[in-house]
Amino acid sequence: MKISTKGRYGLLIMLDLASEYESGRFVSLKEIADKENISLKYLEKLMLNLKKGDFFISSTGTSGGYKLKNSPDKYTLGDILRVAEGDLNVTSCLTDGCPMEHKCKSFKIWKDLNDVIANHLDSKTLKDYMEE
Secondary structure (H helix, E strand, O other): OOOOOHHHHHHHHHHHHHHHHOOOOOOHHHHHHHHOOOHHHHHHHHHHHHHHOEEEEEEOOOEEEEEEEEOOOOOEEHHHHHHHHHHOOOOOHHOOOOOOOEEEEEEEHHHHHHHHHHHHHHOHHHHHHHHO
């Protein structure tokens, strides 16, 4: 499995928002783009995907931006990556189904690996990785 920039930057956005959760401050995408050295245009596209996860609230205006809807311990890495990436399966046969599943000698290997990765990502939250 390879996490694309959509997933990597999606996690960075969410970690930046998590770092401001206690303050209640809205964080602008420009601020995140400058801090993380990522194109503002690319972050804007990523936010369209992340909005599907209903992770944050937004505000417009001079002090507008984004902030988490819930506390950082409510967002698992798995949830965020699934929204950003669309899928976390290690092989396409796990996503699309495989007509050879019951005959395939390696299917269980990929299924077990997929389960380990999913369980790990679903057991970790933003709070686990916030800078202190």
